[in-house]
Amino acid sequence: MFTGIIEAVGEIRRIEPKGQDVTLEIATGKLDLSDVKLGDSIASNGVCLTVVALSSDSFCADLSTETLKRSNFASASRGARVNLEKAVTPTTRLGGHLVSGHVDALAEVVSRESTGRAIEFWLQAPEHLARYITEKGSICIDGISLTVNAVDGARFKLTIVPHTADETTMKGFQTGTKVNLEVDQIARYIERLMLGDKAAVSEAQPQSDVMALLGRTGFLK
Incomplete structure (x- = not known):
C-alpha cells in the first residue's frame, strides 16, 4: 500500500x-x-x-x-x-490517498497550459474508467496522488503546483504523453458491492445494469 x-x-x-x-x-x-x-x-x-x-x-x-x-x-x-x-508503514503520514499500485490502464495527456506558477493538464482516460473519476476526487497518475479539478466525460483536469512538478516526472509531461492511471479504490469497491448476489454470476454485469442499480439505490442523482 x-x-x-x-x-x-x-x-x-x-x-x-x-x-x-x-x-x-x-x-x-x-x-x-x-x-x-x-x-x-x-x-x-x-x-x-x-x-x-x-x-x-x-x-x-x-x-x-x-x-x-x-x-x-x-x-x-x-x-x-x-x-x-x-510501501507505507503504520507510522507513515497519509499525505495523499490509499494507492494499491495496481494500475488500471493508460491515460493520455491531451493538453498542457501554464496558469500562474501552476501547470494545468487535461488527460483522456479510457471510457470504461470514466465513472470512477469525479471532481475533487483523488486519482493516481504515474504513482502521484492528485486531485481532480474538473471532469468532462472521460477527460479530467489536474492542476500541478511547482513543488509537485519539481519533485516528480510531471514537469516533463507533454501532449501525447502516456501515463499510468489508478482510480480510487473506494469507488471500485462500492460498485462491486452494489451488485450484491449478482457479483457471483460468471458473466460480467453490463455497465448499464450497474448504473441502473446505483441509481435505484440513491448513489446517482
Whole structure:
C-alpha cells in the first residue's frame, strides 16, 4: 500500500527481456534503501514492483505480461525517469490517498497550459474508467496522488503546483504523453458491492445494469 506522495525520482538503468517478461533495474536516486529488503514493494510510476535484487543505489524487479499490458513500462527505455515511493508503514503520514499500485490502464495527456506558477493538464482516460473519476476526487497518475479539478466525460483536469512538478516526472509531461492511471479504490469497491448476489454470476454485469442499480439505490442523482 502507498500514499502517492513521491519520495524520489529514479532512472531505468537496465531492461532485460526474459521471454515475454522483463526484468528492470532502477537506479533509485535519493531514495533511502537502507530499510529495504528482498521481497519488499516499491511503487515505480505507480506500479507496485517486488524487489528481487538490491544494491546500494538500485533495485531489480520482474514485470509480467499483465504489468506490461496495463502500464507504460511496455514502451519504457533505458534512462527513462520514474517516480518512486516505498510501501507505507503504520507510522507513515497519509499525505495523499490509499494507492494499491495496481494500475488500471493508460491515460493520455491531451493538453498542457501554464496558469500562474501552476501547470494545468487535461488527460483522456479510457471510457470504461470514466465513472470512477469525479471532481475533487483523488486519482493516481504515474504513482502521484492528485486531485481532480474538473471532469468532462472521460477527460479530467489536474492542476500541478511547482513543488509537485519539481519533485516528480510531471514537469516533463507533454501532449501525447502516456501515463499510468489508478482510480480510487473506494469507488471500485462500492460498485462491486452494489451488485450484491449478482457479483457471483460468471458473466460480467453490463455497465448499464450497474448504473441502473446505483441509481435505484440513491448513489446517482
